[in-house]
Amino acid sequence: MTALLSVQNVGKRFGGFVALDGINLEVQPGERLGLIGPNGSGKSTLVNCICGTLRNEQGSVHFDGQLMNGLAAHERTHRGLSRSFQLPRPFPSLTLADNLRIPMLYTVHHRNGTPLHADNIDARCHELLQMVDLEKKARHLPRDLTQVEMRKLELARAMAAEPKLLIADEAMAGLSHSEIEDILALLMRLNESGITVIMIEHIMTAVMAFSQRLAVLVSGKKIADGKPEDVVRDPDVVRAYLGE
Amino acid sequence: MPLFILASIVVAIVIFILMRLPGIEYLFVAGYTIVQYIVLSTAWNILGGYCGYVNFGSAAFFALGAYSTVTLATFGLQLDELVPESMAPYFHLIFPLPIPVLIVIGGIVSGIVGFGTGYLTLRLRGAFFAIATLALSVVLATLVVNWDFVGGSGGAYVVRPGKFPGLGSYMQYLFLLMLGLAVLSVVLARWIERSRLGYGFAAIRDDELAAEASGVPTLRLKLIATTLSGALMGMAGAPFPYYIGYLAPASAFGLEYAVNSIAMPLIGGTTNWIGPVIGTILLGTLQQVTTVTISSAVNVLLVGVLLIAFVIIAPNGIVGLVQERLRARRQK
Numbered sequence: 001m002t003a004l005l006s007v008q009n010v011g012k013r014f015g016g017f018v019a020l021d022g023i024n025l026e027v028q029p030g031e032r033l034g035l036i037g038p039n040g041s042g043k044s045t046l047v048n049c050i051c052g053t054l055r056n057e058q059g060s061v062h063f064d065g066q067l068m069n070g071l072a073a074h075e076r077t078h079r080g081l082s083r084s085f086q087l088p089r090p091f092p093s094l095t096l097a098d099n100l101r102i103p104m105l106y107t108v109h110h111r112n113g114t115p116l117h118a119d120n121i122d123a124r125c126h127e128l129l130q131m132v133d134l135e136k137k138a139r140h141l142p143r144d145l146t147q148v149e150m151r152k153l154e155l156a157r158a159m160a161a162e163p164k165l166l167i168a169d170e171a172m173a174g175l176s177h178s179e180i181e182d183i184l185a186l187l188m189r190l191n192e193s194g195i196t197v198i199m200i201e202h203i204m205t206a207v208m209a210f211s212q213r214l215a216v217l218v219s220g221k222k223i224a225d226g227k228p229e230d231v232v233r234d235p236d237v238v239r240a241y242l243g244e
Numbered sequence: 245m246p247l248f249i250l251a252s253i254v255v256a257i258v259i260f261i262l263m264r265l266p267g268i269e270y271l272f273v274a275g276y277t278i279v280q281y282i283v284l285s286t287a288w289n290i291l292g293g294y295c296g297y298v299n300f301g302s303a304a305f306f307a308l309g310a311y312s313t314v315t316l317a318t319f320g321l322q323l324d325e326l327v328p329e330s331m332a333p334y335f336h337l338i339f340p341l342p343i344p345v346l347i348v349i350g351g352i353v354s355g356i357v358g359f360g361t362g363y364l365t366l367r368l369r370g371a372f373f374a375i376a377t378l379a380l381s382v383v384l385a386t387l388v389v390n391w392d393f394v395g396g397s398g399g400a401y402v403v404r405p406g407k408f409p410g411l412g413s414y415m416q417y418l419f420l421l422m423l424g425l426a427v428l429s430v431v432l433a434r435w436i437e438r439s440r441l442g443y444g445f446a447a448i449r450d451d452e453l454a455a456e457a458s459g460v461p462t463l464r465l466k467l468i469a470t471t472l473s474g475a476l477m478g479m480a481g482a483p484f485p486y487y488i489g490y491l492a493p494a495s496a497f498g499l500e501y502a503v504n505s506i507a508m509p510l511i512g513g514t515t516n517w518i519g520p521v522i523g524t525i526l527l528g529t530l531q532q533v534t535t536v537t538i539s540s541a542v543n544v545l546l547v548g549v550l551l552i553a554f555v556i557i558a559p560n561g562i563v564g565l566v567q568e569r570l571r572a573r574r575q576k
Contacts, residue, residue: 073456091450102447107459
């Protein structure tokens with residue numbers, strides 16, 4: 001089986017600081033991958049390099065059989081790569097429904113050759129908001145939302161682009177236990193519908209419950225990759241998190 | 245949409261007829277300035293209000309339109325010296341160019357410069373973009389001052405014909421043209437607002453990174469905005485030499501164009517096509533009244549005071565204030 005996402009020897013520097021140092025990572029279609037690592041280990045930088053927000057100076061990113069190097073972020077989104085941001089970044093002046101309308105208009109609209117009809121877009125907005133329990137607030141602005149609702153909106157907007165691969169960058173940070181369960185269930189449902197998911201997370205219970213495979217980044221290097229229960233017992237991983 | 249186009253044309257015709265009724269020529273002189281600012285503020289709003297990129301160089305685009313006209317008018321006058329004798333008769337057929345053609349040319353020139361400026365400066369955001377556009381204005385003004393063909397620092401005269409067949413005075417013709425441009429720009433702004441393009445602009449204004457992640461080609465959209473906005477400003481500037489009769493760099497690149505094109509949408513509201521129109525009618529009329537009754541210098545004071553007042557009372561302009569009220573009522 002060919003990998004959906006293939007990251008080969010990706011490197012990224014910020015001045016003299018090496019943020020990513022020759023990262024290799026493959027994700028199979030339909031897989032649930034957990035990506036963990038201490039703060040500053042390069043997780044978000046890797047996501048940014050995969051999604052085109054940052055340009056990697058070294059190595060290559062292949063998605064769905066295509067080379068992504070040199071493509072702008074929006075072009076990667078068009079090809080089915082979608083991400084949510086660590087800190088929610090909604091469009092503050094647009095209603096929730098319109099927040100979801102943007103990716104539909106710009107990503108899904110022409111993907112199949114035929115433009116979407118306005119009614120289809122409305123129906124799909126409604127459907128997505130229903131999925132994240134926000135349909136009652138469809139006409140509200142993002143500032144009326146609670147923290148967990150904001151995270152859900154962030155995920156719904158990433159989903160509105162109808163991706164093949166969803167990268168959820170710390171979608172659960174700062175949430176309560178029951179809220180984490182909520183988001184976890186949502187990501188599980190998305191995966192069951194056929195979407196490959198990479199989850200970046202610090203909350204280990206969530207990562208362990210969700211991931212089929214776990215990769216660990218430390219100081220810009222991948223130090224472990226494998227079955228979650230094996231990876232968390234790996235001496236290198238334990239050392240990185242707990243020290244000698 | 246066709247209904248809206250029809251309605252705006254009807255409104256424009258009604259305005260024109262009502263203004264003819266009292267038989268006061270000065271109404272058209274004052275009215276021209278106000279309608280011209282409707283075009284300028286609407287054009288500014290396409291980039292500034294919809295995309296969130298504050299342009300301080302409105303005067304540059306306006307002046308480009310005006311100086312395209314001066315260049316072509318001067319060329320028309322000096323045809324016999326500039327063109328080979330064998331070609332001259334053909335040129336005499338075309339020149340002097342009618343004003344609608346000059347408007348189109350002014351629009352094209354400013355549109356191209358808008359595109360180029362956009363390409364060079366759109367990596368900048370916020371105050372840095374504003375400063376870059378201000379610099380564009382200074383650079384172009386310096387070029388014009390040093391270009392003798394269009395009069396240099398001494399300015400250029402453009403002789404306005406006295407009569408226009410069918411309308412009476414030429415001033416009324418200019419006013420009618422500007423009214424047509426205002427209809428065009430308002431229709432365009434409203435169309436953008438409700439189209440896919442408008443949603444993309446709004447996404448750019450709110451969060452460019454998130455817009456890219458949502459699939460919005462931000463650079464392409466911003467270039468569309470700078471080109472459209474620049475072109476409309478150039479179109480507003482093209483008939484100006486015929487209006488003013490004598491065009492000097494200081495008046496074409498005047499600070500009041502930059503300031504008013506920003507102040508008017510801010511006072512009216514920037515997220516909606518009607519905002520700049522309301523702001524212009526309010527501020528423009530007030531300026532015309534004070535120019536006549538008090539002094540033209542009071543204008544600038546007026547803009548400053550109103551801007552400060554609106555920043556405090558209604559930071560989203562008049563339209564924003566109304567929308568906020570409506571939303572609050574709906575959510576009750």
